Amino acid sequence: MTLAVEHYDCLVIGAGPGGYTAAIRAAQLGMKTACAEAFRDPAGKPVLGGTCLNVGCIPSKALLDSSHHFHHIAHEAKAHGITVEGLRLDLATMLARKDQVVRTLTQGIAGLFKKHGITWFQGSGRLRDGGQVEISPWEGGAPLTVSASHIIIATGSVPAALPGVPIDNDRICDSTGALAFTEVPARLGIIGAGIIGVELGSVWRRLGSEVVLLEALETWLPSADTDIARAAAKELKRQGLQIRLGCEVQGVERQGQEMHVAYRVGETIEWLVVDRLVVAVGRRPNTEGLGVEAAGVKLDARGFIEVDGQCRTTAEGIYAIGDVVAGPMLAHKASEEGVAVTERIAGQSPAVDHGLIPWVIYTWPEIAWVGPSEQALQLEGRAYRGGRFPLQASGRARAMGETAGLVKVLADAKTDRILGVHIFAPQASELIAEAVLAMAFDASAEDLARTVHAHPTLAEAIHEAALAVDGRPINL
Numbered sequence: 224m225t226l227a228v229e230h231y232d233c234l235v236i237g238a239g240p241g242g243y244t245a246a247i248r249a250a251q252l253g254m255k256t257a258c259a260e261a262f263r264d265p266a267g268k269p270v271l272g273g274t275c276l277n278v279g280c281i282p283s284k285a286l287l288d289s290s291h292h293f294h295h296i297a298h299e300a301k302a303h304g305i306t307v308e309g310l311r312l313d314l315a316t317m318l319a320r321k322d323q324v325v326r327t328l329t330q331g332i333a334g335l336f337k338k339h340g341i342t343w344f345q346g347s348g349r350l351r352d353g354g355q356v357e358i359s360p361w362e363g364g365a366p367l368t369v370s371a372s373h374i375i376i377a378t379g380s381v382p383a384a385l386p387g388v389p390i391d392n393d394r395i396c397d398s399t400g401a402l403a404f405t406e407v408p409a410r411l412g413i414i415g416a417g418i419i420g421v422e423l424g425s426v427w428r429r430l431g432s433e434v435v436l437l438e439a440l441e442t443w444l445p446s447a448d449t450d451i452a453r454a455a456a457k458e459l460k461r462q463g464l465q466i467r468l469g470c471e472v473q474g475v476e477r478q479g480q481e482m483h484v485a486y487r488v489g490e491t492i493e494w495l496v497v498d499r500l501v502v503a504v505g506r507r508p509n510t511e512g513l514g515v516e517a518a519g520v521k522l523d524a525r526g527f528i529e530v531d532g533q534c535r536t537t538a539e540g541i542y543a544i545g546d547v548v549a550g551p552m553l554a555h556k557a558s559e560e561g562v563a564v565t566e567r568i569a570g571q572s573p574a575v576d577h578g579l580i581p582w583v584i585y586t587w588p589e590i591a592w593v594g595p596s597e598q599a600l601q602l603e604g605r606a607y608r609g610g611r612f613p614l615q616a617s618g619r620a621r622a623m624g625e626t627a628g629l630v631k632v633l634a635d636a637k638t639d640r641i642l643g644v645h646i647f648a649p650q651a652s653e654l655i656a657e658a659v660l661a662m663a664f665d666a667s668a669e670d671l672a673r674t675v676h677a678h679p680t681l682a683e684a685i686h687e688a689a690l691a692v693d694g695r696p697i698n699l
């Protein structure tokens with residue numbers, strides 16, 4: 224039997240950064256709002272926050288920070304005159320801290336839902352026609368039918384599978400498993416050297432694993448600026464991360480506790496023997512069991528929900544945002560779409576500028592960029608001027624003992640408008656915000672060059688790179 228419940232102005236399916244943000248904004252705009260979320264924590268308890276908070280951005284950053292401290296104390300502290308004896312890794316505490324960070328934040332979302340009067344349906348939503356969604360509660364029992372004037376699909380993405388490498392959640396896992404190893408693997412293999420692969424590889428390398436990343440492409444991070452990717456590759460190699468390019472994994476054989484990974488290099492098949500294997504070959508949109516056909520919601524050829532420039536699907540009154548639609552699979556892209564879509568429903572005219580979405584890779588130093596790379600501008604045949612500044616010449620980077628990075632500013636040759644900013648530096652994730660803001664206001668490289676930057680800071684490297692666009696850096 225299906226129980227009928229009340230009508231909502233806005234029903235969101237999925238409570239990741241896209242969905243929970245959309246729900247909060249909808250409630251702020253005065254809509255009667257509900258959100259269905261099926262995610263459960265390892266103890267089986269329903270939780271909000273989606274991939275990002277539970278098994279993505281947040282736990283990975285918690286482990287990246289903890290492992291950075293460990294590595295820094297073990298390898299870098301000595302140069303600062305700090306000697307630590309008896310350094311020991313307490314992985315159980317590190318993992319428990321990560322879990323606590325996650326718990327605090329997911330409970331925070333539950334608190335925000337309560338504060339905004341958002342109804343949380345703890346179960347899985349399935350679209351029906353006529354603006355209805357059937358929700359199967361997580362504890363079982365009869366499904367509920369909810370109707371809504373506006374439905375926002377924010378069901379996110381799930382790890383892509385690799386044929387021949389089945390996840391067994393023991394020796395072979397996806398990113399979720401790799402955030403919860405209870406011991407440091409001696410030999411760790413990672414398939415895919417994209418963002419998730421290198422971040423997870425960094426965590427375990429810093430904690431002592433021998434890490435090999437097998438990457439099918441011949442170029443590492445093709446969408447990053449080539450100079451930045453090259454500098455980062457050199458530094459990661461120095462840290463002991465082995466990134467093997469042009470290696471396409473074909474399959475895996477388990478021999479006792481060992482994983483024998485077969486990969487093709489040109490015409491030959493080679494083998495890598497590891498203790499644990501992580502599959503990090505990308506993510507795919509999550510529309511399983513969502514009932515898209517019944518509701519008239521079309522998918523594109525790659526399985527993403529088809530939307531127009533305003534996140535409207537092919538079905539009247541149904542919208543889709545975040546990882547389940549095309550575009551960068553990033554939390555801030557999802558949440559900005561969530562805000563924009565609800566504001567449009569409320570009659571406002573917001574716009575998300577997809578050309579200004581910052582990318583960040585949380586290696587150490589971090590990689591961050593906004594706008595096209597130099598090679599992309601060349602391919603486009605765009606006339607530009609570039610300025611670069613190495614951290615070797617930065618006073619603050621010297622003081623920190625972190626001189627491996629660089630900053631590059633690319634500006635239109637004629638108008639001087641900033642087209643792209645590319646950073647490889649500690650805290651690049653924070654530094655990039657200045658570039659995004661400058662570009663959002665159509666700033667020129669000269670505007671950046673004329674902006675006072677505090678001294679000594681890493682941000683001065685952006686200032687100097689902007690000066691270098693006009694050939695007048697001061698400290699180089």
Ligand code: FAD
Pocket residue numbers: 236237238239240241242259260261262272273274275276278279280281283346347348349377378379380398419509512513544545546547551552553554555556557585
């Ligand atoms: P999700 O966060 O995937 O949330 C979708 C939610 O919908 C899930 O909770 C799911 O349970 C729920 N759901 C699905 N189907 C249904 C249904 N039928 N009924 C009810 N609920 C349903 N991005 C960054 O920007 N920065 C980072 O540092 C970063 N690090 C990452 C690290 C890792 C290891 C991973 C895996 C991802 C990382 N990402 C990062 C990507 C980021 O997590 C995603 O881009 C983001 O979570 C997408 O948000 P979303 O709201 O679209 O979907």
Ligand code: AMP
Pocket residue numbers: 385414415416417418419437438439440470471472473503504505506
């Ligand atoms: P991302 O798209 O950032 O999530 O990264 C996933 C990476 O996995 C990409 O760089 C892909 O080229 C890589 N990849 C996909 N399939 C394979 C494979 N069979 N063997 C090795 N690498 C792969």
